Amino acid sequence: MNNQNVDDHNLLFISQMYPSVYTASIPQQAGGSKPARPRRRRKSKSVAVAEVGGEGGNGWFRKRKLSDEQVRMLEMSFGDEHKLESERKDRLAKELGLDPRQVAVWFQNRRARWKNKRLEDEYTRLKNAHENVVVEKCRLDSEVLHLKEQLHDAEREIQRLALRVEGVLSNSLISSSVSVEANQTTPFFGDYEVEVGDDGGGYENLFYSPEYIDGFEWMSPFM
DNA sequence: TTGTGTTTTACGACCTCC
DNA sequence: GGAGGTCGTAAAACACAA
Numbered sequence: 001m002n003n004q005n006v007d008d009h010n011l012l013f014i015s016q017m018y019p020s021v022y023t024a025s026i027p028q029q030a031g032g033s034k035p036a037r038p039r040r041r042r043k044s045k046s047v048a049v050a051e052v053g054g055e056g057g058n059g060w061f062r063k064r065k066l067s068d069e070q071v072r073m074l075e076m077s078f079g080d081e082h083k084l085e086s087e088r089k090d091r092l093a094k095e096l097g098l099d100p101r102q103v104a105v106w107f108q109n110r111r112a113r114w115k116n117k118r119l120e121d122e123y124t125r126l127k128n129a130h131e132n133v134v135v136e137k138c139r140l141d142s143e144v145l146h147l148k149e150q151l152h153d154a155e156r157e158i159q160r161l162a163l164r165v166e167g168v169l170s171n172s173l174i175s176s177s178v179s180v181e182a183n184q185t186t187p188f189f190g191d192y193e194v195e196v197g198d199d200g201g202g203y204e205n206l207f208y209s210p211e212y213i214d215g216f217e218w219m220s221p222f223m
Numbered sequence: 224t225t226g227t228g229t230t231t232t233a234c235g236a237c238c239t240c241c
Numbered sequence: 242g243g244a245g246g247t248c249g250t251a252a253a254a255c256a257c258a259a
Contacts, residue, residue: 065231065254086244105233108246113231115247 066106070096074103078110 066074073096077088084092084107093100 084245102232104245106231109232112247 066098066102070098074106074110078107078114082107082111082114 074092077092081088084104089100089103089107092098093103096103
């Protein structure tokens with residue numbers, strides 16, 4: 001450990017005991033060999049932090065990073081309760097050798113980080129949920145497409161059968177006009193005889209003839 | 224070594240609550 | 242009105258690639 005490091009070590013120790021003095025005077029983070037990069041800081045209302053000594057007391061000061069132990073204790077306290085009552089703040093400040101204002105600021109920043117983390121987690125959760133919904137929508141779109149194809153096929157089949165029935169009907173009507181003239185009592189539809197019932201019905205029965213449209217009774221609404 | 228991005232400490236402005 | 246909160250931001254500290 002060279003002289004510079006010894007000085008830094010001592011200053012760090014002093015800083016734990018007298019944080020406000022340290023804040024204004026320690027040249028750099030303990031253990032670091034990099035020179036500090038002082039920048040003009042806007043003036044603080046906090047006398048203890050900003051205006052104590054430090055480069056001739058001209059309003060310059062350097063920020064001090066809290067030690068691992070201090071952060072650990074603060075984290076523990078934050079874990080217990082995110083809000084900081086005055087009494088607890090003073091007690092923590094005393095225990096950690098910090099200015100109560102530093103403890104308050106640390107809690108403010110910690111709450112902000114906690115909130116950001118929570119927002120990030122919530123964003124991730126919603127993003128995953130959204131992705132799942134998109135996948136489900138794709139699946140449903142594909143199912144709709146498939147069902148539409150099935151419907152289209154069914155309609156084409158209906159059309160084909162309707163045309164076939166129409167063809168058979170027109171042929172039958174031509175034949176029947178001839179047969180009716182020849183035989184008034186027994187109308188004749190092509191190869192199919194039609195019984196004329198007492199109620200005068202007959203042609204309509206054609207479509208219910210089992211051997212003619214067996215299995216296509218469901219088509220009647222389309223005719 | 225230096226430039227740059229990130230994290231941490233600190234503050235000012237503003238708001239709410241008692 | 243004062244204490245303590247959030248929010249936005251400055252600046253120091255730090256990490257790291259080039």
